[in-house]
Amino acid sequence: MSSSHSLHLKTYCMLLIMVLFAPLGNVLLGKGMRSVGSAVSWTPSQLPHILSLVLKSGYIWLGIASLLTFFVAYMLILSWADFSYVQPASSITLLVVALLGYFYLGERISPLHWAGIVIICLGVFVVGNTPPRTTEAR
Amino acid sequence: MLEALLLFLVVVSGTGGEICVTRAMKRVGEVTDFRPLAIARVILRAMKVSWMWIGISMMALAFFSLLAVLSIENVSFVVPITALNYAAGALGGKFFLGERVTPRRWAGVLIVCVGVTLVWLGKR
Numbered sequence: 001m002s003s004s005h006s007l008h009l010k011t012y013c014m015l016l017i018m019v020l021f022a023p024l025g026n027v028l029l030g031k032g033m034r035s036v037g038s039a040v041s042w043t044p045s046q047l048p049h050i051l052s053l054v055l056k057s058g059y060i061w062l063g064i065a066s067l068l069t070f071f072v073a074y075m076l077i078l079s080w081a082d083f084s085y086v087q088p089a090s091s092i093t094l095l096v097v098a099l100l101g102y103f104y105l106g107e108r109i110s111p112l113h114w115a116g117i118v119i120i121c122l123g124v125f126v127v128g129n130t131p132p133r134t135t136e137a138r
Numbered sequence: 139m140l141e142a143l144l145l146f147l148v149v150v151s152g153t154g155g156e157i158c159v160t161r162a163m164k165r166v167g168e169v170t171d172f173r174p175l176a177i178a179r180v181i182l183r184a185m186k187v188s189w190m191w192i193g194i195s196m197m198a199l200a201f202f203s204l205l206a207v208l209s210i211e212n213v214s215f216v217v218p219i220t221a222l223n224y225a226a227g228a229l230g231g232k233f234f235l236g237e238r239v240t241p242r243r244w245a246g247v248l249i250v251c252v253g254v255t256l257v258w259l260g261k262r
Contacts, residue, residue, distance in 0.1 A: 023217075029205060030213030039206040040140055054205060079172070094218050101214030109214055109260075116256030117214075120221045123249030126242065127224050 007080070014077040015089050018070055023096040025066030027104060032059030087128030091121045144207035145219055152200035153226035157234050158193030164235075165189070218257045224250050 036053045054060055077086055098117050101107040109117075166184050169177070184190050207216055225247045231237040 026208075026217050027213050030208045030216070033205055033209040036209055039144070039209045042206075060205075094221060097217040098214040101212055105213065107212040107214045111260070113215070113257050113260030116253045116258075116260055117218050118253070119256060120218050120250050120253030123246050123251075123253055124221060124224060126246030126249055127228075128246075129242070 011077065011081055014073045015086075017073040018077070018086075018090055019093055019096055021066045021070040021073065022090070022093045023100050025063045025070060026097055027100045028059045028063030028066060030101070031105060032057040032063060035059070084129055088125040089128075091124035091128065094121050094124070141207055141210050144203045144210075145216070147203035148200050148207060148216075148220055149222045149226050151196045151203065152220070153223050153230055155193045155196030155198075155200060156227070157230045158189045158196060160235060162187040162190035162193060215257065215261055219254055221250050222254055 032054070035057060036050060042050060074086070074090075094117055098109060098114070102109050162184055165187050166180060169180055171177075204216070204220075228239050228243055228247050232239045
C-alpha cells in the first residue's frame with residue numbers, strides 16, 4: 001500500500017468519525033434535555049436542581065463523550081489535512097443531524113426546513129473552501 | 139422569545155469564545171513540537187493568558203445555552219441554526235482579529251443566512 005493511499009484511507013476514516021459523532025453527540029444531548037423538561041418553565045431558583053438532573057442523565061454524558069470523540073478526530077485530522085478541506089467536508093454533519101432527528105427522535109421536518117438545511121450545507125461548503133490563513137504569522 | 143435569546147447566546151458566546159481562544163493562542167505562538175510534554179507546556183502557557191479564560195467562560199455559557207435550547211426545540215432545528223457561527227466568525231475574524239475575509243467567504247456566509255431563514259420559516 002502506498003503512503004498516499006494510506007493517508008487517504010486515514011483521512012476518510014477520521015472524516016467518517018467526525019460526520020457520525022458530532023451529530024450523534026448533539027442528538028444525544030437533545031434526547032437527554034428532553035427528559036429534563038422545557039427551559040420555558042425554569043425559574044432561577046430551580047437551576048441547581050436542573051443542573052443536577054442534567055449531570056445525572058446518561059444521555060448527556062454519552063452526548064459529551066461523542067462530542068469529545070468528534071473533537072479528538074477533528075484535532076487529529078487538522079494535523080495533516082488542510083482546514084479548507086476539512087471544513088467543507090464536515091458541512092455534511094448538519095444533514096446527518098437532521099436525518100438522525102427525523103429517524104431516531106421522530107422529529108417532524110417540513111420541506112422548507114429540509115431545503116434550508118441543504119442550503120446551509122452548501123453555504124458552509126462555500127465558506128470552508130476559502131484560504132484558511134489570511135494573516136501573517138506573528 | 140426565550141429560544142431566540144438562547145440561540146443568540148449559543149452563536150454569539152460560542153463564536154466570541156473561539157475568537158478569544160484564538161487571540162490567546164496567537165499570543166502563545168505557533169505550536170511546532172507535538173510531543174506530550176511540549177503540548178502540556180503550551181497548555182500551561184495558554185492558561186496564563188487572560189483571553190483564554192474569557193474564551194473558556196464564553197464557550198461554557200454557549201454550551202449551557204445549547205443544553206437549555208435543546209430542552210425547548212428539536213435538535214434538527216437547533217443545530218442548523220447554529221451554523222450562524224460562520225457569519226459571526228467572519229464578522230468577528232474581520233473586526234477583532236484583523237483577518238481578511240474573501241468575497242467568496244462572504245458569499246458562503248450569505249448562503250448560510252438564507253438557509254437559516256428557511257429553516258426558521260419552515261418550523262412555523
